[in-house]
Amino acid sequence: MVQNRMLTSVSSAAGAEPPAFPMPRTCPFDPPAEYAALRIERPVTQVRLPTGQLAWLVTRYEDVRRLLTDPRVSSDREHPNLPLTEPVTPESRRRIAAVGRSLIGLDPPEHAPRRRMLVTEFTVRRIQALRPHIQQVVDGCIDELLAGPRPADLVAALSLPVPSMVICELLGVPYSDREFFERCSTAQLRRSIPAEERQRTTGELRAYLDRLVTAKEAAPGEDLLGRLIVHNRETPVFDHELLVGLAMLLLVAGHESTANMISLGVVGLLEHPEQLAQITADPAAVDMAVEELLRYFCIVDAQPRVAAADIEIGGVTIPAGDGLLIAFAAANRDEEAFPAASTMDLGRGARNHVAFGYGIHQCLGQNLAREELQIVFSTLFARVPGLRLAARVEELPFKKDSNVYGIDQLPVTW
Template sequence: MPRGYALDPAPTYARLRRERPVTQVALPSGQKAWLVTSYAHVRALVTDPRISSDHTHPNLPMLAPLRPEDIDTPHEPVNTLVGLDPPEHSAPRRSVIAEFTVRRIQEMRPRIQEIVDGCVDELIAAGPGSDLVSTVAVSVPSQVLSELLGVNPPDREFFHVRASKMLGRTTSPQERRTAMMELAIFINGLLIEKDREPTDDLLGRLIVNNRETKVFTHQGLLHMAYLLLVAGNETTANMISLGTTGLLENPHVLAELKADPSLIGRTVEELLRYFTISDVLVRVAKEDIEIEGATIRANDGVLLCLGSANRDETIFEDPDKLDIHRGTRHHMAFGYGIHQCLGQNLARAELEIVFTTLFARLPNLRLAKPLAELPFKFDSNTYGLHELPVQW
């Protein structure tokens, strides 16, 4: 469903919320699925035990057509943490959740600040007209995650380059697949190394704990590490670029934030709600479900539209307005329920530090191109910007 304006979700969502909040739609893959657009129904179904997150289910909605190379190269579908249902989901999540507590992230803040300062230095050194995506948006989460996972300093450039390729505008599908494979091979080697000599970092601690709990196989550890890398990198990178754009396009809001930096927490929450870069959650019904006059049959695909739920006018007053005084944390940008984003505290810390530092050091920061000329990721399941040229 096309967006009418780059900073807003598809206008069709508002009409569906009013007229048919639970409706069947056709997907580019040729499948049919139920699209759920209202906040109340999305929140209800995301915690409904009759709805499955199983990513190996043959009826799981596919948001893009299957490519020829996927058909020609058959592989066994694999479930990571986000694709597990209870009770299988509980133990793996417990194994890693302690790494992302508010206290643990608070301890990381000084190092995150150092990383952000270095990235802003790079942006300034590149000069006016340089790209904020490559210098700051992609680089910050890549560096933070490499330290969190315990990537050795000499290997971090390899790590960063592959992460950048996966998000790059000019990267071909084959190059992206190659970068993903190289990262998987790299992480596998990292796990083998840490299994021989455990280190005091997320992966090292996970390996040591797993010797007692036996929660993960080696392959399970590999999938967990890769999930943390991909999920924590692309989403935060996109939020940095979109959040910066949103603030620059709303100068009255940015002026308020500059005048009162203590508003940064509320500002980040509102930007998360406003953009909701991960638009939909894909699910499958395990049983028949009657909802809003519709019958979702067992094995039907379901799309829970977070982007629409976070613009629901029955929940958020004047939802299309960027309002940093809204003070809400009941948005669903991080999902909801047992699959709510593990790394949300880390993402909040990175966003708060980036926006505070960026606008303090570059108070005259502005877009180097009109909004209409910016290369938004209209064709991506995770919304963002390919490039963001800025000047000051």
């Protein structure tokens, strides 16, 4: 496997220009190497964003969890100091605000009633009821993979179609439109795609979901969006715009994140055959393995917040109004919380990772993501025991420019 575990020191001279954020990854399996030194030397430190803004990067596990439950920390996506990793235009501000206002960018007291309306759709019980359907989807994809040529691209054959099909079915979005919405969601998350193109594709996705939500408002049907529209008539918390924003959040988060986690998880398991053997020998061990893969890869690097009041943390006082970047990927590698944190250890049994965030915005779809990952890993390695990479890890196209880490293509053979 690829190794690059040297502690990369960060400049700490007083008055020095703050390091640039996002920081580059030098090992495909690890978060940016600077995080390790920052956690020790400057656990709360200023960084410079591509927009020129300054923000406070928080890298220690305890600090991350503390801030995510601190009522003085705001998720307001419309705040002018919210740290953004892309150039800001009035259009991109509007787009971020519209999705944010639906759920992820709300603070108390507005957040709770909207989240409450959705949680019943994502309870463990509700998601367990989807198990036979998810299993069927996974088996169908593996049947096609085995019937097709070798090598095959596992992203196209399995990682993307499984969560896409499942979220489409759940939300009531036609799966036949997948190429369109997969292209639009990818564009939303990639920093290297020109801003105009990202805005155009996001506008297209928004217009598409606007038409879909309008149709469901007229005839709700038996899917999540339909149920939500009916429920919302009795207890109104979402207007039409917010429903469209929410549909966008669920559709993008619902397939893109899980797809990336499937691909990275497969690479992680294939690169650690002795650990993979443990889960193939004992299928019950897959649940714990999934938690470790989530911690180890932590695909959502950092999320933005704003300090709504002065906050003392990690030896500094963050002034009210300053932007914060809560680095989940750094927290998940904190040795204080996870001994030998840079080692992937499927038997670790740590469910207290922050790969799904923490506090009121903790991932709404985590039960669904867990179930999809468990079914994919246990089925794939049982049905294709000879699965192996058809390229060297170093050659794989990792998504270095994406706000959600992953792999674009994964050539495999068996």
